[in-house]
Amino acid sequence: MKQRKIPLRKCVACQEMKPKKELIRVVRTPSEETLIDLTGKKAGRGAYLCGKVECFKLAKKSKALDRALKVTVQPEIYDQLEQDFIRVQDEFLSGGGTLE
Secondary structure, eight states: OOOOOOOEEEEETTOEEEEGGGEEEEEEESOEEEEEEEEOSSSSSEEEESHHHHHHHHHHHHHHHHHTTOOOHHHHHHHHHHHHHHHHHHHHHHHTOOOO
């Protein structure tokens, strides 16, 4: 049987290539809203982060999300995303690293 390709994505903070299912997607929707996309299927421009708070903090410090999403992410959005990210990280890690 033919081996299926595993889609790889790069974490915008640590620059590591990992399977898409092991990363958390942050999306800028067409309505200019920035949020975490657990399904990986929401419409909009996406950026991927490892499932670690350290990577999120590095992305915030280096403004990696601003560059990846091609929009200036406001500090209050970063604060909201950080709270969401901490909550999502627990779900992410308890699910064995996959978001399904």
